[in-house]
Amino acid sequence: MLKTTLGMGHGDANTLVHTVRQSAGPAAAGGESTAEVLDGLYTGPKAALRPIHDTLLAAMRKLGEFEEAPKKAYVSYRRKKQFVMIGPATNTRVEVGLNAKGLKGGARLEELPAGQMCNYKVKLTEAGQVDAELLAWIKTAFDAAG
Helix, strand or coil: CCCCCCCCCCHHHHHHHHHHCCCCCCHHHHHCCCCHHHHHCCCCHHHHHHHHHHHHHHHHHHCCEEEEEEECCCCECCCCEEEEEEECCCCCCCCEEEEECEEEEEEECCCCCCCCCCEEEEEECEEEEEEEEHHHHHHHHHHHHC
């Protein structure tokens, strides 16, 4: 209702709801570390997707310092603000949400409607899809979040 009726962005609406409810939001349960959250996210049928996340994270670490904020269903990576979120969307796919402006959306880089948590989404089914094109998009988001 906050988003559709009042036109609030997802982040602002989410913050307001958690403030009113006096909750911490969708943070990782029990104060788990990022490694523990990743272990939980990539179990069972999703275990084969873990190399995608690990490959992305290794490449992102080369960009510079950032904060990891594990959630229940994904991990948010941020500098002054979130630049990317990564998590298994299904048993066969990892989704990378990007917060960047001015990228040219297309078949691979899906532009999301205004008010979403991210501006773009990329769907990955194997670690080999972590390529120069995707890493350039992530670097754009990383730089914009600094």
